[in-house]
Amino acid sequence: MAQNKVEKHFDEVAHYLREEAYSHENTMNAVRLKITQSILRKYPFGNLLDIGCGGGHTTYSFLKDGWSAIGIDFSANTVKEANAFIKAKHGSDNLIQQASATDLSIFPDASLDVVLCLGVLYYIEDINSAYKEIFRVLKPGGIFICSHQNELFDMFTFNKYTLRFFRNHVFPLVEGEKEKREIELENLVKSLITHHDEPKKHDQGSGRDTVPTYPENPLTFPSKMKSYGFTVKSKPYYHGFHLMPPLAMKKETHLKVESEQKQYELRHDWRGLFMAAHFLFEMQKSG
Numbered sequence: 001m002a003q004n005k006v007e008k009h010f011d012e013v014a015h016y017l018r019e020e021a022y023s024h025e026n027t028m029n030a031v032r033l034k035i036t037q038s039i040l041r042k043y044p045f046g047n048l049l050d051i052g053c054g055g056g057h058t059t060y061s062f063l064k065d066g067w068s069a070i071g072i073d074f075s076a077n078t079v080k081e082a083n084a085f086i087k088a089k090h091g092s093d094n095l096i097q098q099a100s101a102t103d104l105s106i107f108p109d110a111s112l113d114v115v116l117c118l119g120v121l122y123y124i125e126d127i128n129s130a131y132k133e134i135f136r137v138l139k140p141g142g143i144f145i146c147s148h149q150n151e152l153f154d155m156f157t158f159n160k161y162t163l164r165f166f167r168n169h170v171f172p173l174v175e176g177e178k179e180k181r182e183i184e185l186e187n188l189v190k191s192l193i194t195h196h197d198e199p200k201k202h203d204q205g206s207g208r209d210t211v212p213t214y215p216e217n218p219l220t221f222p223s224k225m226k227s228y229g230f231t232v233k234s235k236p237y238y239h240g241f242h243l244m245p246p247l248a249m250k251k252e253t254h255l256k257v258e259s260e261q262k263q264y265e266l267r268h269d270w271r272g273l274f275m276a277a278h279f280l281f282e283m284q285k286s287g
């Protein structure tokens with residue numbers, strides 16, 4: 001079967017996911033993991049599924065904390081990396097299987113206490129199937145923790161993603177003959193944004209500029225999740241904080257370090273609504 005573009009991308013960056021994404025305690029992934037671990041401390045240990053587990057760092061951390069953790073990822077190379085990493089660190093074999101979030105048929109109904117999806121959902125085109133599957137495999141009252149790319153951050157980046165935001169959420173509000181009007185509005189907004197065709201390419205570990213992504217709005221996400229049977233349990237946790245737009249941070253590189261250092265303390269700060277690239281919600285399956 002032909003590999004899809006996202007799967008191919010992650011096959012190529014499998015090693016990076018393990019080596020770089022957790023290279024120090026303030027990387028965005030490391031901070032997201034710390035947030036998730038602090039949430040999970042409230043719950044009794046049980047079985048936990050780490051969907052899109054990447055290089056296995058997260059699954060290993062939950063195992064170490066005391067959870068019966070297993071993982072899946074749809075990239076074959078990533079599964080190999082993750083199993084080797086967990087075997088070396090923990091001694092357990094084959095805790096990671098190759099599967100997609102959109103088809104969890106290897107797991108029975110209502111069989112899991114916790115499902116995690118960290119840094120994964122925005123790569124999934126058929127998100128409807130993923131949410132239905134996660135609901136199915138969780139026990140009633142089970143916990144679902146997921147992070148998402150923050151669509152409102154696009155308004156803070158002054159780049160091609162800002163244009164995307166206008167296209168998706170602003171132009172439809174303006175009257176006029178649809179296609180003609182959209183071209184006019186697009187040119188108008190382009191004339192206001194100096195770097196409307198940037199970024200060309202992100203660092204190799206992020207799929208953001210390499211493959212299509214489907215970000216979410218933290219303001220409307222809770223009601224969307226309610227329609228799938230999940231109730232939000234706490235305030236959104238922001239991470240990937242940018243003290244200045246990414247294009248400006250390229251010129252002032254020390255701001256990257258400062259942004260990373262402040263992520264955890266700013267995790268509930270209202271400015272995260274537009275200054276953080278990602279958000280995370282703790283949810284519970286109703287019933």
Ligand SMILES: C[S@@+](CC[C@H](N)C(=O)[O-])C[C@H]1O[C@@H](n2cnc3c(N)ncnc32)[C@H](O)[C@@H]1O
Pocket residue numbers: 006007010011017021029051052053054055057058072073074075078099100101102117118119120123124
């Ligand atoms: C950015 S990495 C995040 C890895 C890990 N969860 C972490 O937080 O460090 C995204 C991972 O999701 C996986 N992925 C993307 N779409 C997926 C899908 N539909 N089903 C399963 N895994 C998927 C990719 O292969 C990749 O390993």
